Amino acid sequence: MAIGISYIISLLILFGIYAIFALGLNLEWGFTGILNFGHVAFFGIGAYSTVILNQMGVPIYIAIVAGIIIAGLFGVLVALPAMRLRGDYFAIVTIGFSEIVRYFMLNEEWLTGGPLGLRDFDIPLSFVPSQYYNIAMLILVLALLALTYLILKALINSPWGRVLKSIREDEDVSKALGKNVFRYKIQSIALGSAIAGLAGILLAFNHKYLNPNYYMPLITFYAWIIVILGGSGNNKGTILGALIFWTFMSLTRFSPGYLPISSTDLGALRMVIIGLLLIVLMMYKPEGLLGNKEELKLDI
């Protein structure tokens, strides 16, 4: 039997990490209407910052907090100049930024280890015996996912979240009603990027290794697939979307033995299938799995 309990645990860890990652994107896109195509940059910045700080001697738990904050700060750094652009232009800048970050990781070997990546860093929960380590990691990831979800829920249902939603609907109205739209967008990106940073740090611990190739633009679109699948602006949907997405990705990873195609072809085929599934979803359930159908009718 190929599918063992340890396999399911590793699948659930990835689900949890990508659910957190996509929740950050959903805050920006689903609730604020910010088109961020460079979300993966903050995934990478969080991971690299934590690991580099740890290798410089900073205790791991402090390095984690620092990594989250640094990812958030880089979000602000990108958004400050780029937020003057609207919609798709902003998206182009962010995708460019995420590639700059990846090329920086590839080329600045003195800091990032270059294409060989970084290894040998402390990981949390190292006191747990190795046979139970994965399950401890899973509990940590799921606990952080729950924490992220609850914090976002409190924020989205607050007046702060109400301002974000008004910006998503029509930022001229928010301005006319006395809201500092620029500041709220920056806050949304800062928090969304910090959340992405957290997810990236967890992924680094899961792999116990960092490599620039983990941060291809494709990863950003994993998050987009998850958000759209579950229904934009719906955090429960995002979590469900992450579960479905990773289950699909993992199940199709087994198949090389069973299907008469090579693994590279299979990798491409998976994306084709996901693309087709999204098209079908948009035709029959355009609001996403848990999205609100009523809301969709209002967009004229």
Next chain:
Amino acid sequence: MDTILSVKNLKKTFDGITAVDGCTLDVEKGTITGLIGPNGAGKTTLFNIITGFYKPDSGEIVFKNKKIDQLPTYKITHQGLVRTFQITKALNRMKVIENLMLSPKKQTGESLIWPIFNPKKVGKEEEEIRDKAMELLEFFDLMELKDEYAGALSGGQKKLLELARALMTDPDMILLDEVFAGVNPTLSNKLLDYIKELRDDGVTFFLIEHDIPLVMEACQEVYVMSEGKVIAKGEPEEIKNDQKVLDAYLGVVHEG
């Protein structure tokens, strides 16, 4: 009477096209003042400049004795000057009640920190804001729609919603950009009654309107704009018979 809003020699060009060309006007406190003029006269552009959506090229805007022409929109709203839009902008995917509760300024819960660390205070404030919103919904006969999405409202209801939302900011003055356009006569009369009632409570209104009989009925004073300039001002009756106004609207006939 006191002047609440004073616009002096305002200019704004867009790539060589002069939209507002040395516009000067005063709005008296506690009045309903009209702004009429043919299409393209620069009325909406003037509103956009007053409310900070555009920066003027030159000129000065003073509101409640404070220069506001360099302030961003949200700060102008905080001063007590709020606008509505020519094409109604309901926040479609938000409930009617949420539309209203968005407006009040300086809400504690609008920060990133307090909803998490002081939910009690935020919750209490939310109740107060909700009560205020309910009062306005009552006033505008929108109570039954409070939990509907704003996008599901009719055109007329959206206009009421916009006015109610503007009132939630506690304004001293409201700029209405064609609030009566596309509204049926019954609702239009009702809307006008609301505006007069609010005027009696001390809110100043400055409104762009094409429905001349309505302007005649509602306004104490009317400004007429054409080609970016104020070409006439006065009481409705004077304006109606002003030759320059008739020329602007009907075109000048050159004989010969």
